[in-house]
Amino acid sequence: MKVFHGTTEIAGQMGILSDGLKQKGFESTGYNTYHSYLGYKDNLINTSEEEIKKLKDEIIDSFDVFHFHYCTTLDKNYEDLPLIFNKQKKMIMHHWGNDVRFHEQAKENNPYVYTGDSPANEVIHERLTKITPYIKQAIVQDYEVYEYVKNYYDKVHVVPIAINLQHFKPFYPPIHKKKPLLLHAPTNPDFKGTVYIEEVINKLRENYDFDYQRIEKMSHDEVIELYEKADIIIDQILCGSYGLLSVESMALGKPVVTYIRPDLVSTFPSVLPIVNANPDTLYENVKILLEQPLLRQNLGILGRGYVEKYHDHRIITEQLINIYKNL
Template sequence: MKIFHGTIEIAGQMGILSSALKKKGYYSIGYNTFHSYLGYEDCLVNTDQPGIEEKFEEIIDTFDLFHFHYGSSLFTDLSDLPELKKRKKKMVMHHWGNDVRFHEQARIHNPYVYTGDSPPNEEIHEKLMKITPYIKDAIVQDYEVYDYVKDYYEKVHVLPIAIDLNFFQPSYPSLEKKRPVLLHAPTNREFKGTIHVEEAIEKLKKDYDFDYVIVEKMNHEEAINLYKDADIIIDQFLCGSYGLFSVEGMALGKPVLAYIRPDLAAKFPSNLPIVNSNPDTLYDNVKFLLDHPELRQELGIKGRKYVENVHSHEVVVEKLLDIYCQLEV
């Protein structure tokens, strides 16, 4: 089986999944038209939209299964989907959040949510209505995204974010460290709730001695090297779920703070060790971790174990292959 991933690389997932599929003996590669300072390259053909369209016939002849991401396909108007369907190619659409986060719906269970990165509701609906006559299965990373697309597809599969643990050796917080490092890495300040992080940090500085590191617009590999020195990872507090940065933090053996919507908490494994924090509780929860170095270490150990069991690409790829087997032409 030859698997095409495209055309928008989100959080390195096309490359990570392709790498895991290759280790299982499949030919898989991602064609990426979205280029950022993060610099993802693994198992990717970094190209542009004209480059993909120019190779349309070659691509469609080469691959058996098309795993699309972020509401994209080979053509920006999705006009390739009828042809792929006609040629009996298996297809699945992987939605990641901002591409399908209906604004008013997102606020029903979440008073903090930021949806400024999402298109207008009408645009989201129109795109989904173009996709679903041809693609019957969708993949989402968690149940926060699930609700937005469940009424559009015949089946929606929940597949956790994948991470290659070979690149993440744990470095657990030290009990003896006198000046801990708090680290926040916003790819988008509004989405992550960075203003709430900085308010908490300024308040904490009055009573605690620590270093605060903010990582922005940095190559992914360079950023990981900074994460290794952190004692507390401060992720995102508006969305209602956790993302790749939380997974990477846990993989490195760090305690992680992020906001998990109360109505979704039971949907995650019961041993999820993230310190559930919203903008109203963030200060108190960071303060508690500063006061208890032993808890920082304990959560770091639990986080690493959690990622090994839930997010390792070796675990995730088995679930992905099961999804692929369920796809119909």
């Protein structure tokens, strides 16, 4: 079976999933038209919309399963979908959040959420109504995203973010370190809540001795080296769910601070070792971590175990294969 992933690489997932599929004997390639400073390249053909359009017929003939991401397909206007559909090839759409986060709906259960990166509601609806006559099933990473698309598809699968643990050796925070290092890596400061995080950091400096580093505009490989040195990683405190940085941080054995919406807590495994904080509770939660080095280390150990159980790309690949077979 030959699997196409495209055309927007989000959080390295097309490459990671392709790697897992290849390990299982499948042919899988990601075609990426979204290029950022993160520099994802594994199992990817980094290309352009124009090149994809030229290769459209060849791609449609060459692959058996089309695993699309982020509301993007081979054609900006989705004119490829009836062609693939008429050839009776399998298709599924993978939504990642900002592509389908309806603004008012997101705010119903979350007073903190930032939706400035999402298209207008009308655009999201128009895209979904163009996609779903041909693609009947979708994948989302969690139930925060699930609610936005559940009424558009016949079936929506919840499949966690995947990570290749071979690339992540845990470095648990040492309990005798006198000056802990806090890291925050905002790919989008507005979405992550950076202004609130740094207000709290400045307030904490009045009473605690620690280092703080904000990481921006660095490649993925470079930032992982910096994460390894951290004692506390603060991720996103507005969205209401956790993303790739939280997963990678837990894989590295770091305690992670992220906001999980109260109504979503029960949708995750009960052992989720994330420190749950929003702008109103961030100070107290980080204060506890600064005061308790043993807690930092224990959370790091629990986080690594959590990722091994729920985010290992080999486990996620098995879920994917089962979904593909039943499309």
